[in-house]
Amino acid sequence: MVDGYLGTMTTEERTLLHLFDNPLPEGHWEAPIAITQAGISAAVHVQRKHVPRTLKRLENREELITAQRHIPGARQRRRVYGLTPSGRQRAGELRERILSIEVFNGKDKIRLGTLRSGGQMTLDLLSHVDEGLVYYEEPVISPISNPEGVASLDAQAGENLVRRMLARAWEDGKITKDEQQLITEVVDFLGMHPERVRRISDEARRQQNAPPPEDVYRDMLRQALIDGEIIEDEIALLTTMREAFGIDKSTHEKLLSEAKKDPILDEITSTYKATLVTALADGMITADEDAMLKTLRDKLGIHDSKHATLLAELLDRDD
Numbered sequence: 001m002v003d004g005y006l007g008t009m010t011t012e013e014r015t016l017l018h019l020f021d022n023p024l025p026e027g028h029w030e031a032p033i034a035i036t037q038a039g040i041s042a043a044v045h046v047q048r049k050h051v052p053r054t055l056k057r058l059e060n061r062e063e064l065i066t067a068q069r070h071i072p073g074a075r076q077r078r079r080v081y082g083l084t085p086s087g088r089q090r091a092g093e094l095r096e097r098i099l100s101i102e103v104f105n106g107k108d109k110i111r112l113g114t115l116r117s118g119g120q121m122t123l124d125l126l127s128h129v130d131e132g133l134v135y136y137e138e139p140v141i142s143p144i145s146n147p148e149g150v151a152s153l154d155a156q157a158g159e160n161l162v163r164r165m166l167a168r169a170w171e172d173g174k175i176t177k178d179e180q181q182l183i184t185e186v187v188d189f190l191g192m193h194p195e196r197v198r199r200i201s202d203e204a205r206r207q208q209n210a211p212p213p214e215d216v217y218r219d220m221l222r223q224a225l226i227d228g229e230i231i232e233d234e235i236a237l238l239t240t241m242r243e244a245f246g247i248d249k250s251t252h253e254k255l256l257s258e259a260k261k262d263p264i265l266d267e268i269t270s271t272y273k274a275t276l277v278t279a280l281a282d283g284m285i286t287a288d289e290d291a292m293l294k295t296l297r298d299k300l301g302i303h304d305s306k307h308a309t310l311l312a313e314l315l316d317r318d319d
Contacts, residue, residue: 018123024080042193062086098112162192
């Protein structure tokens, strides 16, 4: 979930602005991590596994191009993304429209574009604006690709996972080479800023309140299962994690079963579940509430079977 003005924009709009400000270098062997799926995910405030859907829509509109490039610090080439001429045109028009809106800066109402500092990314500028079009000196929300600031809820989930991994690694007072490699892979997957990771590592080192490896691995499984499936990149990370923490196959199956019973809900499902909880506060759903919930399901694209599953879980919990 994204707060502020950024939260009023679609993931596709945020992706267009990000790729417009971070063009794919032509004829270069290397490319920045900002235009990988991890970099896009961190910048636009959505979990990485939701990024491919948006990229596929842009590709179907012939507004997106892909390439394989070497990423500094990565061991192998990664897929990177850029905008086609038509994609850059739409992104440019969107950017100009947004920069022309008027925001409140103190008592004054001025054009947003006049507040942009030299070379500042559009999404970074927008992170200083709230839903009421009030501009703040400090960001309202910050992606995990930035070193400071409060991250969105999706980004916080990734930060918490890295925090638990670091706490476990610091339990014996040092981080081994294998632990460092594992953490680096997870950090790269999430697109986290190195300074942000260092800050979290320092906090974990001072606290040294390490969780059991099974708890960390279960958290990784819950993250991976957020949309009901585990994608290829996540399988590779989980395999590395099992080897590093000595988690055998039977323990994996047990933790996977537990994670499936208690998955992390995506933003849309979480919003609907919160509304369902409110409707059930008095122990029943009235006809008016049922009609309201049906309208909300249609708007959010939640299938009736998902509603039935959530309802059953909540009713079982109350028994």
